[in-house]
Amino acid sequence: xxxxxxxxxxxxxxxxxxxxxxxxxxxxxxxxxxxxxxxxxxxxxxxxxxxxxxxxxxxxxxxxxxxxxxxxxxxxxxxxxxxxxxxxxxxxxxxxxxxxxxxxxxxxxxxxxxxxxxxxxxxx
Amino acid sequence: xxxxxxxxxxxxxxxxxxxxxxxxxxxxxxxxxxxxxxxxxxxxxxxxxxxxxxxxxxxxxxxxxxxxxxxxxxxxxxxxxxxxxxxxxxxxxxxxxxxxxxxxxxxx
Numbered sequence: 001x002x003x004x005x006x007x008x009x010x011x012x013x014x015x016x017x018x019x020x021x022x023x024x025x026x027x028x029x030x031x032x033x034x035x036x037x038x039x040x041x042x043x044x045x046x047x048x049x050x051x052x053x054x055x056x057x058x059x060x061x062x063x064x065x066x067x068x069x070x071x072x073x074x075x076x077x078x079x080x081x082x083x084x085x086x087x088x089x090x091x092x093x094x095x096x097x098x099x100x101x102x103x104x105x106x107x108x109x110x111x112x113x114x115x116x117x118x119x120x121x122x123x124x
Numbered sequence: 125x126x127x128x129x130x131x132x133x134x135x136x137x138x139x140x141x142x143x144x145x146x147x148x149x150x151x152x153x154x155x156x157x158x159x160x161x162x163x164x165x166x167x168x169x170x171x172x173x174x175x176x177x178x179x180x181x182x183x184x185x186x187x188x189x190x191x192x193x194x195x196x197x198x199x200x201x202x203x204x205x206x207x208x209x210x211x212x213x214x215x216x217x218x219x220x221x222x223x224x225x226x227x228x229x230x231x232x
Contacts, residue, residue: 043225044212044223044224044225044226045161045169045212045214045223045226046223047220047221047222047223061219061220063220097168097169102174104157104174104175107154107155107157107216107217108157108216108217108218108219108221109216110159110171110174110214110216111159111161111169111171111214112171112174112180113171114168114169114170115168116167116168117168
């Protein structure tokens, strides 16, 4: 069974940077796309971005709201995923979840499992 | 991007009752690529349904999904105390994947 554990959240000022990490246990981490999904306080879920697997050249894709500011990377040798967040805005305040993307074919997929989440607060 | 609208916003029911939750898409969801998640306060979402009607591993059969095109439904046949939570739909038929805003099922 795959388990995901996020870390690195905290309080940061607007314009600042923060790096989130996700440690995965279990097998087949390297086979899958991995994503970040966030949830602002009292709000719905929002997809942030994904990193594909080695077979797909580790390419990345981002939501328009974070493109150019956030960067996703992975280290398959350590079963780890990272989210580098720069130029943070107050609207980036949210719980950030690390998720595995399961795809039925060569399309997009659903998310399972989810990490427990880590809270990022952007405030002065 | 596809906008998913869930209704109602809140559903007040008693244990043992049937819950019917709706997820409507702004355009057709390709190949019925729609998932449902359950989320309890302070917890991460849990996958319930994918492919519109396939239950995830370990999900009780009182949960069922249906629908196609732009209209999808999650039905809980008989509410158990642990089912009171927020339910969200997600489409993965086109990029970017998007979520509905959620339906809260609360105890009446």
